[in-house]
Every structure is written in structure tokens, then in C-alpha cells.
Amino acid sequence: MNPWMHYLLWPCIKFAIAITIVLTVVAGMTWIERRLLGLMQARLGPNRVGPQGLFQIIADPIKLLMKEDIMPSAAEKVVYVLGPMIPLLPAFLVFCLIPFGPPPAFAVTRVNVGLLLIVALTSTSVYGIILGGWASNNKYSLMGGLRSAAQMVSYEVPFGLSIVGVLMLCGSFDLVKIIEYQERHVWNLFPQLVAAFIFFVSMNAESNRTPFDLPEAESELVAGYHTEYSGMKFAFYMLSEYASMLVNSCLMTSLFLGGWTLSVGGYGVTTAALRSMGLLGGVIGAAIFFGKVMTLMLVYVWFRATFPRFRFDQLMDLGWKWMIPLALANIFVTGILILAAGTLKIGADTYWYGELALSIVGAAVLAFTLFLITRGRPAATVAARPTEPPKVIHASRVSEA
Amino acid sequence: MTHTFVPILLMLLFAVVVAGTILGLNSVIGRHQRNPSKLAPYESGVPLLDQNRKRMNVRFYQIAMLFILFDIEAAFLYPWAVIYRGASHGPSGLFLFTEMLLFIALLGVGYVYVWKKKAFDWK
Numbered sequence: 244m245n246p247w248m249h250y251l252l253w254p255c256i257k258f259a260i261a262i263t264i265v266l267t268v269v270a271g272m273t274w275i276e277r278r279l280l281g282l283m284q285a286r287l288g289p290n291r292v293g294p295q296g297l298f299q300i301i302a303d304p305i306k307l308l309m310k311e312d313i314m315p316s317a318a319e320k321v322v323y324v325l326g327p328m329i330p331l332l333p334a335f336l337v338f339c340l341i342p343f344g345p346p347p348a349f350a351v352t353r354v355n356v357g358l359l360l361i362v363a364l365t366s367t368s369v370y371g372i373i374l375g376g377w378a379s380n381n382k383y384s385l386m387g388g389l390r391s392a393a394q395m396v397s398y399e400v401p402f403g404l405s406i407v408g409v410l411m412l413c414g415s416f417d418l419v420k421i422i423e424y425q426e427r428h429v430w431n432l433f434p435q436l437v438a439a440f441i442f443f444v445s446m447n448a449e450s451n452r453t454p455f456d457l458p459e460a461e462s463e464l465v466a467g468y469h470t471e472y473s474g475m476k477f478a479f480y481m482l483s484e485y486a487s488m489l490v491n492s493c494l495m496t497s498l499f500l501g502g503w504t505l506s507v508g509g510y511g512v513t514t515a516a517l518r519s520m521g522l523l524g525g526v527i528g529a530a531i532f533f534g535k536v537m538t539l540m541l542v543y544v545w546f547r548a549t550f551p552r553f554r555f556d557q558l559m560d561l562g563w564k565w566m567i568p569l570a571l572a573n574i575f576v577t578g579i580l581i582l583a584a585g586t587l588k589i590g591a592d593t594y595w596y597g598e599l600a601l602s603i604v605g606a607a608v609l610a611f612t613l614f615l616i617t618r619g620r621p622a623a624t625v626a627a628r629p630t631e632p633p634k635v636i637h638a639s640r641v642s643e644a
Numbered sequence: 645m646t647h648t649f650v651p652i653l654l655m656l657l658f659a660v661v662v663a664g665t666i667l668g669l670n671s672v673i674g675r676h677q678r679n680p681s682k683l684a685p686y687e688s689g690v691p692l693l694d695q696n697r698k699r700m701n702v703r704f705y706q707i708a709m710l711f712i713l714f715d716i717e718a719a720f721l722y723p724w725a726v727i728y729r730g731a732s733h734g735p736s737g738l739f740l741f742t743e744m745l746l747f748i749a750l751l752g753v754g755y756v757y758v759w760k761k762k763a764f765d766w767k
Contacts, residue, residue: 309673310670313683359722382698385700393703399715403718574721574744582738584732
């Protein structure tokens, strides 16, 4: 085959298709979210433009494009413009790497370190937020940017550690191989239940969604890091938030929910079965993938309607004191069970025992952790609260006390 | 295998061009009615009370330092995790496991120290 055709034209066509779908989903998601939130809060939501307000997704970008492009006089000009662009680029680059259907036709490119590259790219989006917050030269923006940086950085660690468990099971960075492993065995959700839980919580925190939307807590910080932004620059921040939600949902689908397959132990809708159907099979696979992704996106909206916002110290507590030890424990338990299976010569035929054991241990650990988290404040801090006012010692009498 | 990265580079250029174009378009066709008070830093509608760049809590930097420590730990775990299952059937399985256990234990000591120093508490 002509190499130009293979390396330039084909990826461009596939990327054009992928980005069209992604932009449609992202734009549609803003409408779905507002309508769904309206439904959940017993009000209507946008319903004026077009049937059911569906043309709102076209009207919004046009309106934002016509808005005044304000450059605050105090802002650092270059960084202020760069700020909204930086989180947008990785959010869109990542869609090159995600296999939406059976390879090679339904992934723009397949890289052997795909997962590593995705994690690296998505973690750069924090720069845009902190640079934008700093460059606006506004105290609310700066505070929102710093909070956002602290939050994303804190949840980056459990996010990265939860992937380790999946890597140990599947033994590859290639998302295609990870999905093919799951179709031969079972969705990673079950043997890696704890990792999936951590991943899910962290991905909510990473994309700054409720209950982790402290960077833009409007009752405290006006609008957080994008207080000073208007028009298309503001739209870029919104777009990158929704794009990162979509990226995280795609990652969760690929890592824990079996990607484009619907099979257990190699039976069901597998890659081979889809391949035998040709292009139609590929489209079915992509439809299954998007079905799973959209379910996760709806869970985001559902969370936003259900949970109140965390306090900042609670957020940090959850990230550093719960998620990280839990993720390390998950790696430890997975390691022990894989080692036991290897030493006892439990071969590839009887992998079920290992997966079953991991599932049971995972469910037990998760249930215990949730019990501990929801139990409220630990008894020690309650007991430590002084019952009588502390004795005040004057500074001149410290030596007597 | 480097050729598989070519599309990513292409898309980076594409994304930069598209983002730049849209931003440029916005500044051209958007409204142009500016005045000094509109361009002043936002302060909930009142004149600026004090300077914008105030001193920030040092804990933000502390968190950033801790992040580097633990994220590098995760980065070290990745290559180990990829080869672990393949090697666990052979004689080096126990060695690999013990090695990682030591690594995590060393970091665990630091983790406990940081916890006891109350670096995770926001009060």
C-alpha cells in the first residue's frame, strides 16, 4: 500500500470522523445535561430553540462566538490567551489513541504505549487551568486555579495507581490488548473492583465535576479560574471539561468495562465475531462502546444532581488518606493472588479461581472502606473535643504551669 | 514503530490551527465596546480593594511536592506491572514481588511520616 495513503490520509479521515462524533457528543452533552438536570430538579431546562430545545447546541457556540473578547487590562496577555488552549489540545489528541471499535479500522492510530500516552496527555490539562487562573490577575481566578491544581494533582496519584492493577492483570499498555484480555476473561470491573471504584472517583475529581467542582465553587469563588474569561475562551474551558469527561468515560470503558465487546470467557460478542461481520460488525462494536460511554456520561449528570459539594479539607482527606492506601492495597492483593496462581501452576484454563478470589476480596475491601468512610467522623476526634474551656495561662506564668 | 505516532503529531498541528482560528475569529467578529471599568479585574462590582496577587497558603506547594513523590512512585510501578504476570510463573516471580514490596514499604514509611506530620490536614 502507498505509505502516504497509509500514514497520512487514512488517519486524517478517521480522525475527521472521530472528532466529528466527539464534538457532536460533547455539544449534545451540554444539552442533555441541562435537560436532565431540569428533569431531576422538576423544571424544564432549555426547550425554546428547535424541537425540545435541541438546536441549543448550535445556538450556544454561535452566541459565544459573537460575544466580546475581553482582555482584562491587568492580565498577562500571552499566558491569558494560551490558558484556554492548553487543556483543549490534550483532550482532543487523546481521541487519536482510543480504540472505539475493533482495530485497525476503528482507531485512528494504535500505539504500543497508548495508555501511558493517554495518562501523560490528560494530566497536562492542569497547566491550562492554573496558567489561566494566574494570568487573569484576579484573586478569585488565582484561588480557583490553585485549588484546581491541588485537587487534580491529589487525584492524579490514585488515578495512576488504580491503573497499575489493570496493567498487572493484562500485562500491556496497549488498550486493544487490554480489551481483548477482558473479552477472553471477564470485565476488569469484577476482579479489579477496588481499582474501578478509585478510578471512577478520581475521574470525577480530575474533570472537576460535582461533587468535586471546588475550583469553580460559585458561592465562594465567583466562577473560579475562568472568572475573567468570556466568549470563545470561556467556551474552550467548558469544551475541555466536557471533552475530558468523555476521555475519562472512554478510558473507564476500555479499562474496566470491556470496550467494544460484550463477552465473558470468550463467549458473546467478541472481536472475532464482530470481525466476521465486516464493517457492520465494526459499527456494532462502536455502538456498544458508545453505549457504555454514554451510560457513564449520564452517571456524571446524575451525580451532579445528587451530591452536594465537598469541603476542601474533606476532598484532600479522601484523596490522600483513603484513595492512595486503598490503591496500594489493591496492588498488593492483586500481586499476591497473581503470584499464588503462578506458583501453584494454576494455568490459563483455570483462571476463574483467581478472578473469583480477586472479585470477592475486592468486594469485601470496598464494602469495608465505604463503611469506614460513611461512618462519619472517627470516634477519636469526637472524644478529643474539650468538654470544659481550656485553662488559659498567661504568657508571663508559663514557667509556673 | 515510530510511524504510528505520526497521526498524533498531525492532529496536534491540526488542533493548534483550529483553536487559533476560532480564537482569532472570536476577536474579529465579537463586539468591540470597551471601556476602562469593563477591563478592570473583576471584584464583584466594587472598586479593587487590595492587590490581586496575594500570599497563598503554603500547603498548595506542599501538596505539589508530595504529588511529585507519589506520582513518580506510580511511574516506577508501571513497567513492573506490565512484566509482572508474565514473570510470575517463572522462578523470578517471588523476587519481583518482594522487590516491589520493599519499594512500596520504603514509600509507606515516608507516607506514614508525612501523615503524622499532618501534611494532609487542612485546618
